[in-house]
Amino acid sequence: MSHQRIPKRRTALAAGGVLALGAAAILLPHAGASQDGVSQGAATAPRTLGATDAPGLAARLAGQLGDAFAGSYYDSAGRRLVVNVVPDGDGTAAERAKRAGAVVREVDNSMTELDAGTRTLTAEAAVPGTSWAVDPRTNKILVTADSTVTGDRWNRLESTVRGLGPGLATIRKSQGTFRTFASGGDAIFAGGSRCSLGFNVTAGDGTPAFLTAGHCGVAAEQWSDTQGGQPIATVDQAVFPGAGDFALVRYDDPATVAPSEVDLGEATLAISQAAQAAVGQEVFRMGSTTGLADGQVLGLNATVNYPEGTVTGLIQTDVCAEPGDSGGAMFTRDGLAIGLTSGGSGDCTSGGETFFQPVTTALEAVGATLGDAGGEQAGGEQAPGAGGEAGAGQEPGGDGTGDRAGGAKTGAGRDPGAGTGQDSGPAGTH
Numbered sequence: 001m002s003h004q005r006i007p008k009r010r011t012a013l014a015a016g017g018v019l020a021l022g023a024a025a026i027l028l029p030h031a032g033a034s035q036d037g038v039s040q041g042a043a044t045a046p047r048t049l050g051a052t053d054a055p056g057l058a059a060r061l062a063g064q065l066g067d068a069f070a071g072s073y074y075d076s077a078g079r080r081l082v083v084n085v086v087p088d089g090d091g092t093a094a095e096r097a098k099r100a101g102a103v104v105r106e107v108d109n110s111m112t113e114l115d116a117g118t119r120t121l122t123a124e125a126a127v128p129g130t131s132w133a134v135d136p137r138t139n140k141i142l143v144t145a146d147s148t149v150t151g152d153r154w155n156r157l158e159s160t161v162r163g164l165g166p167g168l169a170t171i172r173k174s175q176g177t178f179r180t181f182a183s184g185g186d187a188i189f190a191g192g193s194r195c196s197l198g199f200n201v202t203a204g205d206g207t208p209a210f211l212t213a214g215h216c217g218v219a220a221e222q223w224s225d226t227q228g229g230q231p232i233a234t235v236d237q238a239v240f241p242g243a244g245d246f247a248l249v250r251y252d253d254p255a256t257v258a259p260s261e262v263d264l265g266e267a268t269l270a271i272s273q274a275a276q277a278a279v280g281q282e283v284f285r286m287g288s289t290t291g292l293a294d295g296q297v298l299g300l301n302a303t304v305n306y307p308e309g310t311v312t313g314l315i316q317t318d319v320c321a322e323p324g325d326s327g328g329a330m331f332t333r334d335g336l337a338i339g340l341t342s343g344g345s346g347d348c349t350s351g352g353e354t355f356f357q358p359v360t361t362a363l364e365a366v367g368a369t370l371g372d373a374g375g376e377q378a379g380g381e382q383a384p385g386a387g388g389e390a391g392a393g394q395e396p397g398g399d400g401t402g403d404r405a406g407g408a409k410t411g412a413g414r415d416p417g418a419g420t421g422q423d424s425g426p427a428g429t430h
Contacts, residue, residue, distance in 0.1 A: 131303060
């Protein structure tokens with residue numbers, strides 16, 4: 001398929017130095033990105049970890065520390081996992097976390113208290129234009145209200161936060177408006193709707209398909225790779241709003257070649273597998289309107305109250321996005337698929353917040369695999385380069401996300417130009 005390029009801004013990726021967007025080197029993994037586990041009797045010096053190794057260690061410690069575990073985040077500068085621990089009296093939990101190689105930080109709020117607080121917010125303050133997620137770096141719930149939350153709605157939100165008790169949550173105002181983003185760029189089209197392909201996948205029956213935003217999937221059933229063109233794919237499953245924002249769209253031609261890569265404009269990035277996000281992790285987003293953008297993960301399991309309804313289980317980031325980026329890919333520099341653009345506020349001039357659907361959750365829900373049919377299931381490890389790759393957007397420059405005319409959209413994206421680049425067909429990222 002041919003792809004229109006809309007040159008805007010390109011974000012340089014750093015890997016020991018500043019690299020130009022077009023250079024293939026920008027996507028090379030960091031040398032020595034991670035180290036394997038430490039022995040039980042190892043000293044308490046923190047382990048050096050790659051960002052993609054941090055979620056695994058965090059999950060293990062969450063199970064081992066029980067109620068003493070109060071969240072974790074990745075320190076990208078020191079390449080360390082920081083684990084919050086509620087003092088347990090004898091220091092057993094802290095010592096266990098140190099032996100595992102984590103940096104330990106004692107905090108006041110337990111995960112039980114933080115989770116209870118988010119449930120209260122959902123029950124009492126789920127008004128459009130608000131979001132919340134636990135921020136492990138502050139050990140509090142970060143509540144965000146967009147510019148539409150005023151008057152009685154603001155009073156309701158503020159009162160609910162105050163009722164949680166001191167030190168459990170903070171509120172911040174966003175200048176923009178939470179919405180799903182849909183509009184121009186390298187994209188997929190359906191009538192008046194325009195979205196971006198996220199990642200090519202293999203459906204449970206072995207046929208080629210792709211993932212995109214759920215709000216795109218509920219907007220139209222059939223999608224084309226050109227505006228006004230013949231449909232090339234049909235929505236199989238879509239979730240929005242509710243427990244996620246994702247859709248599985250099957251290519252109509254079962255012989256479609258759908259490689260797992262993201263087109264960065266002047267290079268492509270191979271997508272090897274899906275991975276979970278870690279707070280503090282560096283990520284990249286490719287969008288059809290704004291192209292390549294980078295930023296950091298701010299929170300996990302975020303709840304966002306869009307005008308269309310509440311969506312849970314999202315990744316909160318400071319990556320910018322604009323209309324037209326919906327459904328696009330979020331990924332790491334070493335080719336791991338992390339998320340699909342859902343929505344947010346702001347733009348790529350003033351900044352803002354953007355929320356993403358975790359790819360691992362979407363794959364599991366729809367029964368698809370990233371890569372060819374021989375690869376592992378959602379979120380599982382796959383050998384780099386395995387099979388049919390997720391085409392739309394994994395590395396910087398990967399996919400554009402899309403928009404829908406009139407629908408609530410997600411903002412993702414930064415550089416136009418790194419759109420998906422496969423000609424002839426659905427095989428590339430969009």
